Amino acid sequence: MNNRVLITGASGFIGYHLIEAAQKAGLEVHAAVRPSSNVSHLKKFEPVFVYPEFSEKNALKKLLHEGNYSYIIHSAGATRAKNSQAYNAVNADYTRLLAEAALETDIPLKRFVFMSSLAALGPLAYTDEQPITETTTPAPITSYGASKLLAEKYLEELRALPLTTIRPTAVYGPREKDIFILFKTLNKGLDAYIGTKPQRLSFVYVKDLAEVTVSALLKGQNGRQVYNISDGFAYDRYALADSFKAISGKNPRRVHLPVGVLKLAANIMELGATFSPVAPVVNREKVRELTASNWFCSIEAAKHDLHYRPQYNLAKGIAETWQWYKANNWL
Template sequence: MSSRVLITGASGFIGYHLIESALKAGLEVHAAIRPSSDVSHLKAFDITYVYPNFNDKAGLQKLLAEGRYSYIIHSAGATRAKNQEAYNLINAHYTRTLAEASLAADIPLKRFVFLSSLAALGPISYQDTQPITEHTLPNPITSYGKSKLLAEQYLSQLSELPLTTIRPTAVYGPREKDLLILFKTLNKGLDAYIGRKPQRLSFVYAKDLSAATIAALFQASPEKHTYNISDGNWYDRYALANYFKEVSGQRLYRLHLPVQILKMAANALELSSSFSNKTPVVNQEKIKELTAANWYCSINAAQKDLKYSPQYDLKKGLTETIEWYKAQHWL
C-alpha cells in the first residue's frame, strides 16, 4: 500500500508540479483544494480531492485523522493580499492551524514540509560577496515575506512537528501566470525595467522545486530542517530577457522606467482597487521585490542533505516553458 501525502494548494501552479512529482515517487495523493477551485487541468491525475477549512481546527483534525497521512506538503498561501493582516491570516495563522491539527490528529506523520519563500529572509546588498544562506539574518522587505517568516516562527515552536521548511526563490515554469505577463510583454517586443541599478537575481524551475520538496519528505532525521532552493546560479537583471530573445527570436526594445513613476502608478492602481477583492499585479510590494539588489542564494545545504541537483538553468527552463506556453496558446 502506498504512503499517503496531503498537498495543500494543489490546484495552483506549484501544486500541479508537486502532484506530478509525488505520483512519480509512488505516493498516494490527496489534493487539498477549495470547493470553487478549477481542477480541469488535474483530470489526468489519479488523485483524491479533499476540502479543508483552515478556519476550523477541529474540522482539520477530523479530516487529517480520516486521511491517515504519512506526509503533508503545505504549499497553499497568498502571494497578493490587501494588507499585512490578510497575509498573516492566510500564510501564517492558517499554517499554524494545519500544523497543530496534524499533531492533534494522531496520524502516522513522518514529515510536514512547509513551502515558505526566500522572501522570508529578504534580499541582501549588491556588494555582498557571499550568497544568502539558511543562517542569514531575516530582514523581509514585503508583507508577503514577513508573513512567511511569521509562519516559520510559528512552526519552529512546535517541538514535536517533523518539519522541513523549503524557501524557493522566484519560481517559473509551465502554468505560471505572473511571469507570463512579463513574457507577453517581451513577446510584443518591449523589454522594460524599473530603474537602472544592477541586480543579482535567482530563479528555480518548478520541476526542480518539486523534486527537492519530494526529497524532503523522505528525510529520516527527526530534526527540523530548512533549505533555500534555486538553480544554484545568479543572473544579472537582463539575463531573462536576453534568454527569451535567444529562444524566441523576438527583437526587443529595451526601456528603463523611473522608479518613482512606477511607484506612482502602483499607488493609483492600489487606490482604484481599494473597493475590490483583488490586488493589482503592479503594486508597492511587487516593486520592492523587483527592484531588490541581490536575491542570490546558496543551495549547498539542500545539495548535501537532499541530494538536490537542479536539472534546469534559466536558459533550459525558459526554453521548455516558452514551448509549453506556445503549445497551449498562452503566448
C-alpha cells in the first residue's frame, strides 16, 4: 500500500513537527522545501527532499506524478508580506495550483489537508458568549487571514478534491520564532501589553497540532471537512506571561502601552519599509490582530470526528517550550 505523503513548508516551524508526526504514523515523508532552505535540522528524519515550483502547474504535475502521493499536507505559506497581493499570491494562488495539479495528475490521492488559520475567520467581540466555530461567518481583519480565506474558497470550488481544512489558532512550541519574540522580551524583564481592554485568547501547542493534522490525513473520510484547532481553553491576556513566570522563576515588569502609541509606531515602521523587500515585524494589521478581543474557538468538531484530545494546555506547553529554548541556546 502506498503510504507516501508530500509535506509542503517542511523546513518551517510547523513543518518540522508534521514530519515527526507523519513518520511516527508510519508514513513515508517527502519534504517539499526551497533549494535555498536550511534543512540541517531535518536530516535526522532522512526524508526525501523535493523542490516544487508552486507558480508552475506543469512543474507541479510532474513532481506529483513522480512522487505518486497518496497524501498531501499543504503547510507552506507566507505569514509576513508587504501587501495583500503578495499574501494572496503565496497563500491562495499557489494553493489553488497545487490542488489543481493533484487533481489533474494520475496519483492515488486519498486526502489533501490544507493548513489554513483561524485568522481566516477573524475574532469575535469579547461579549460574545459562543466561541468561534467552523460555521462562524468569516470576517478576517488582516490580509494574511483574507488570503487564507481566499485559499479556502479556491479549494471549495474543486469539488473532486478529497479535502480537509485545518484552522489552527496561535501556534507555539520548539522552533517557533514569532511568539519567541515575547519570550525574549519577558526574559529581558519586560511584560508589555497594548492597551488595557480584556481579551480572550486561544493557543495550540505545535505537537498537538501536528498529531491532529496527521489524524485528519489518515482518518477514513467521505466528503470534505474543516476543523478549528486549539487546546480547547480560553485564556486571558496575561496567561502566557504568567506561565512563563511560573517556569522561569522570573518576574518581568508589567506595563500597558497606549494603543495610539503602537499604531503610530506601526505607521512609522510601514513607512520605513516602503522601499525594503522585507515586511516590517509590526504594522497596522498586526496591531489589530494583537488587540482583537476574542480568539476563543470551539474544538468540538475535531474532538468528535478525529478523537482529538489535546495533550498540552498553555502551562505545560510553555514549560516544554522554555526548556527547549534554554537547551538550544535560544534564550
